[in-house]
Amino acid sequence: MAPDSAGSGPTLGQRIAMNAAAVYARGSVRVKASFRERSWLVGETLFPFLAMSAFVLVYRGLHAPREYEGFVVLGGAMIAYWNNVIWGMASQFFWEREQGQLQLYLITPVSRMSILLGMALGGIAMTTTRAAAILIGGVLLFHVDLPLSRALPAFGLFVLTLGAAYSLGMILSSLFLLWGREVWHTATILQEPIYLFSGFYFPVSAMGVVIAIAGSLLPVTLGLDGIRQVFYGPAAHGLLPLRWIPPIQIALTTLFLYIAHVALRFMEDLGKHEGRLTVRGD
Amino acid sequence: MRRLVQILSSSAWLGWQVEANWADPVLFLVYAIAKPLATTLILFFMVKVVSQGHATAETFRFIFIGNTFFLYVTEVLIGISWTVFRDREDYETLKYIYVAPIRLLPYLLGRAFTRVATATVGVLVALLFGRLVLGLTIGVPGTEWLLVLAAVALGLVGVLWLGIILAGTSLVVARHSMNLNEGLSGLFFLLCGAVFPLDVLPRWARAISLALPFTYWLELLRRMLTGHGFAKSLAAMSDGDLWRVLGIATLGLCLAAFLWFGWCERFARERGLIDWKTNY
Numbered sequence: 001m002a003p004d005s006a007g008s009g010p011t012l013g014q015r016i017a018m019n020a021a022a023v024y025a026r027g028s029v030r031v032k033a034s035f036r037e038r039s040w041l042v043g044e045t046l047f048p049f050l051a052m053s054a055f056v057l058v059y060r061g062l063h064a065p066r067e068y069e070g071f072v073v074l075g076g077a078m079i080a081y082w083n084n085v086i087w088g089m090a091s092q093f094f095w096e097r098e099q100g101q102l103q104l105y106l107i108t109p110v111s112r113m114s115i116l117l118g119m120a121l122g123g124i125a126m127t128t129t130r131a132a133a134i135l136i137g138g139v140l141l142f143h144v145d146l147p148l149s150r151a152l153p154a155f156g157l158f159v160l161t162l163g164a165a166y167s168l169g170m171i172l173s174s175l176f177l178l179w180g181r182e183v184w185h186t187a188t189i190l191q192e193p194i195y196l197f198s199g200f201y202f203p204v205s206a207m208g209v210v211i212a213i214a215g216s217l218l219p220v221t222l223g224l225d226g227i228r229q230v231f232y233g234p235a236a237h238g239l240l241p242l243r244w245i246p247p248i249q250i251a252l253t254t255l256f257l258y259i260a261h262v263a264l265r266f267m268e269d270l271g272k273h274e275g276r277l278t279v280r281g282d
Numbered sequence: 283m284r285r286l287v288q289i290l291s292s293s294a295w296l297g298w299q300v301e302a303n304w305a306d307p308v309l310f311l312v313y314a315i316a317k318p319l320a321t322t323l324i325l326f327f328m329v330k331v332v333s334q335g336h337a338t339a340e341t342f343r344f345i346f347i348g349n350t351f352f353l354y355v356t357e358v359l360i361g362i363s364w365t366v367f368r369d370r371e372d373y374e375t376l377k378y379i380y381v382a383p384i385r386l387l388p389y390l391l392g393r394a395f396t397r398v399a400t401a402t403v404g405v406l407v408a409l410l411f412g413r414l415v416l417g418l419t420i421g422v423p424g425t426e427w428l429l430v431l432a433a434v435a436l437g438l439v440g441v442l443w444l445g446i447i448l449a450g451t452s453l454v455v456a457r458h459s460m461n462l463n464e465g466l467s468g469l470f471f472l473l474c475g476a477v478f479p480l481d482v483l484p485r486w487a488r489a490i491s492l493a494l495p496f497t498y499w500l501e502l503l504r505r506m507l508t509g510h511g512f513a514k515s516l517a518a519m520s521d522g523d524l525w526r527v528l529g530i531a532t533l534g535l536c537l538a539a540f541l542w543f544g545w546c547e548r549f550a551r552e553r554g555l556i557d558w559k560t561n562y
Contacts, residue, residue, distance in 0.1 A: 043461020050468035054477055058325065061478035062341065064332035182304045185313050192320035201324055206331045237331070 010109070019114040026118025027125070030088070034126040044080070045133045052076030052134060055201045056142050067232045068202075070145060073138030074231070075200035077131040078224050081165060082194065084127040086187045089169030090176050092119055094183040103278055112264050113257075116173060120166040146231055154230040160249040161223025167256035168219060174263040178276050198224065203237035212239050219252050289384045293392025297365070300373075301396040311403065318353050318404040319411060325349055325477060326416060343418050344512040345477050348500045350408045351434065352476040354401045354441055355496060356467050361397030362390055362445030363463045366452040370558060377557040387543060390449050394442060422509035430506050436528055437499035443535035450539070450546035454553075456560035474500055480513040488515060495531035498524045 010018065035041065052072055059068040096102040105115055138144050176183050197215035198204065204212045204225055215221045216239065226245035228236035240248075271277040302310050329342045370376040379389055412418040421427070448463050471477075473487060474496040480488055491497050492515065502524040504512045511517055516524070550556055 043465055047461065047465045047468050050465065050472045054468075054472045055324075055328070057472075057478040057482050058328055058345065059332065061482045062329060062332050068332060185304065189313055189316050192317045192324070196320040196324050196327075199327075202327045202331050206327045 019110050022108070022110040022114040023118040023121065026115050027122035030119060030122025031125050034129075041129070045130045048076055048079055048083070048130070049134050049137055052079075052138065053141070056138070056144075065235070066145060067235050069138075069142055070232065071203065071228055071236070072201050073135060073142065073144045073146075074227055075195075075224060076138065077135045078161075078198075078220055078227075079195065079200055080127050080131040080134060081124070081162060082198070082200075082220050083191065084123045085165050085169035086172075086190050088123040088126075089116070089119055089166060090172030090190075091183050091187050093173050093177045094179060097177075097277065097279070100278075106268070106277065112268070113170070113261060116170045116260070116264075119173075120169065124162055124166065150230050154227045157223060157226045157230060157246060157249070160246055160253070161219050161227075164219030164223070164249045164252040164256060167253050167260060170260035171256055171263055174260060174267040177264075177267045178271050178274070194218065194220075197221065200224065203228065203239075205237050205239045209239075216240070216248075219249055219256075222248060286388055289388045290392040290395070293389045294395035297393040297396040298399075300368070301400070314400040314403050315407040318350065318408040321349055322346060322408050322411060322416075339418070340508075342416075343508055344479075344504055346408075346412050346416075346418060347420075347504050347507055348474075348476040348512075350405055350412070351437070351500060351503055352471060352474070352496075353404050353408070354398075354434075354438055355470055355474075357401035357404070358394055358397045358438070358441045359445045359448065359467050359470075360463055362394045362442070363448035363452040365390060365393045366449050367457045370453075370556070371457050371560065374557065374559075380551075380556060386547060387446065387540075390446060391442065394445060398438065398442075421507050424509065425506055430503070433499070433502050433506060433525075433528075436532055437496065437503075440495050440499070440528070440532040440535050443532070443539040446539040447535070447542050450543035453546045453550040454555060456558075470494065470496055473497070475513055476500060480515045491515075495528055495535070498527045498531070502528065 052075070055072045055076075056069045059072065093102060096105065105112065135146075139146060176186070179186070195201065197207075197211070198218055198221040199207070199212070199215065200220075204215055204221055207215070212221075216225075222240065222245050225236070225239050226242055229238040229242045268277070304310075305313065325345050326342065329345065366376070369379070379386055409420055413420050421430075448466070452463070473483070473491045474494055475483070475491060476496075480491050480497065483491060497513075498516070498519075501511060501513055501516050501519075502521065505521060505524070519527075550558075
């Protein structure tokens with residue numbers, strides 16, 4: 001996009017238009033790519049579904065009340081988003097660097113946050129197809145009861161949770177920016193241990209208040225806890241009163257976005273000084 | 283034989299460098315044990331939340347043993363096939379294996395060593411954690427520990443050969459098919475009754491489960507470590523029957539692995555797939 005006639009750089013309107021275009025471009029690439037490769041679609045849906053099914057059957061084997069199977073199905077859907085935050089947001093700049101595209105992002109006249117926002121929105125769109133398949137599969141195959149009359153407030157809380165979770169992904173993205181092979185391992189280590197501390201398969205309150213509150217620093221923990229409370233009421237063994245959770249998620253989103261903005265600039269400067277933004281095969 | 287040992291040890295050393303030299307040993311150890319401990323605790327809390335009158339410590343012991351030893355399947359099975367993709371596409375070194383005076387099959391078995399080692403550490407730490415922190419009894423007065431080791435080793439050999447079958451497949455498919463290998467591991471986790479009794483599976487799924495060697499492997503280990511069986515579907519089988527099924531299945535997997543891997547290797551060379559790059 002050309003600068004204005006005075007040659008003093010783009011106007012505010014032009015900057016907004018450029019950044020909106022960047023958000024759309026990055027988001028649409030992600031959506032198109034995810035549907036182009038069918039085996040990803042199968043793998044990303046089937047793999048978490050199988051694990052989720054195993055945990056549903058654990059409860060069935062224990063003769064647990066049926067709502068516990070619902071906890072697992074909701075957790076299984078949320079895991080799809082968390083994995084996307086880890087592999088599709090946090091480690092994305094690492095992949096981009098490996099493929100030689102990171103420097104292209106850095107020379108464009110748009111905010112890095114716009115690129116990350118595009119990644120997040122594209123990732124959410126892509127993951128929603130996986131999560132929906134898990135949810136629908138869980139309901140149909142295991143006859144899990146998800147009262148539709150409570151779907152709207154649950155959806156509202158879900159949207160707030162995604163906002164906070166993907167904002168956290170933006171922070172992690174800047175942290176992962178300069179790493180080499182340890183990205184793989186760090187991303188891996190952010191899976192099962194997080195499934196534990198976020199209570200993806202059981203009410204997080206079962207771990208005790210102190211650990212559960214610590215786990216609640218991750219937005220998915222409180223979000224999932226709240227969504228279960230919406231659907232199952234007191235049977236969800238909620239950690240915090242439901243009315244506290246939406247303002248906490250909004251506060252976390254604001255805080256995480258600010259930290260992401262600062263961290264991204266800092267890590268980019270550091271990468272430039274250390275000459276690590278174009279290192280490949282590390 | 284000496285040459286084979288040389289190849290195995292060299293590729294094991296290479297595998298160790300690739301897998302472990304990104305971190306200091308303590309950090310690597312934390313990484314190796316984080317997954318098994320987290321999964322153990324997930325199951326522990328799942329049992330705990332429904333323990334009011336239903337689940338017992340004994341049930342958790344069965345779940346714990348199945349989940350702990352299944353770690354070999356996830357780590358080794360995926361690890362071997364992943365080596366093909368990493369060497370072929372990330373490091374672009376697979377073609378150099380072919381210009382070296384070694385065969386690919388022993389090289390891959392050697393590369394699996396690190397995965398076997400990390401899985402073993404994970405299993406041992408999980409067992410210790412179960413014993414010391416969760417207060418589980420691992421083994422009964424009559425447990426013959428050498429036989430337990432033999433059973434673990436036999437199951438592991440089966441996992442290795444199945445890993446070679448997947449590695450052969452990986453030679454002829456694009457990198458993104460890795461998802462399918464991971465899915466296979468998930469399928470085994472579900473169908474082998476690693477964390478629940480087989481009897482809760484629908485009848486059709488139970489039939490598939492009974493065709494998988496790992497189902498018998500986990501049942502055998504449970505019987506050895508707890509003194510009695512877990513799956514009602516296998517109650518009619520004696521320990522000897524389980525050994526026999528496991529032994530025959532391992533031999534079958536070995537034969538299938540040699541034939542399938544040989545075919546895949548020839549196909550990959552004929553089609554020029556050894557230095558294929560499919561990452562995007």
